[in-house]
Amino acid sequence: MTNGAEAMDTNFYEQVYEVARLVPKGRVTSYGSIAKALGVANSSRMVGHAMAYAGTASPKVPAHRIVNSSGLLTGRFHFSPPELMQELLEQEGVVVVNDKVKNFKKVFWDPLQEL
DNA sequence: AGCTTGACGAGCT
DNA sequence: GAGCTCGCCAAGC
Numbered sequence: 001m002t003n004g005a006e007a008m009d010t011n012f013y014e015q016v017y018e019v020a021r022l023v024p025k026g027r028v029t030s031y032g033s034i035a036k037a038l039g040v041a042n043s044s045r046m047v048g049h050a051m052a053y054a055g056t057a058s059p060k061v062p063a064h065r066i067v068n069s070s071g072l073l074t075g076r077f078h079f080s081p082p083e084l085m086q087e088l089l090e091q092e093g094v095v096v097v098n099d100k101v102k103n104f105k106k107v108f109w110d111p112l113q114e115l
Numbered sequence: 116a117g118c119t120t121g122a123c124g125a126g127c128t
Numbered sequence: 129g130a131g132c133t134c135g136c137c138a139a140g141c
Binding site for chain 1 (some may be wrong): 121
Binding site (some may be wrong): 039044046052 | 129135136137138
């Protein structure tokens with residue numbers, strides 16, 4: 001089998017999606033934490049880029065649960081509509097005020113804690 | 116092949 | 129506490 005379907009096994013992006021999908025409902029995590037969990041703490045930006053591709057990935061990735069280290073919804077404009085990100089978070093019980101997660105420390109989910 | 120931009124993070128002023 | 133700079137690395141032009 002040439003196994004042709006996936007040309008990307010241990011792709012970095014796949015790993016990001018995997019961790020992102022592990023984020024429990026009502027919780028959020030940061031790009032840097034994911035990057036660090038994957039061993040590329042200094043490449044936090046790559047995580048963000050990967051999330052941008054999340055919309056093209058399958059199954060879909062709960063990118064709305066991913067915020068920056070400040071708990072700010074930096075990528076809300078990548079959703080459609082941009083307000084969707086905050087809506088989804090609030091639907092899951094995450095309070096968002098002024099484009100940032102309320103009680104961020106409480107709803108923060110650390111992948112390293114699970115791994 | 117090179118320059119610019121960017122879902123970030125940490126440090127400094 | 130807010131704003132600015134530098135570093136990292138990939139993708140777009």
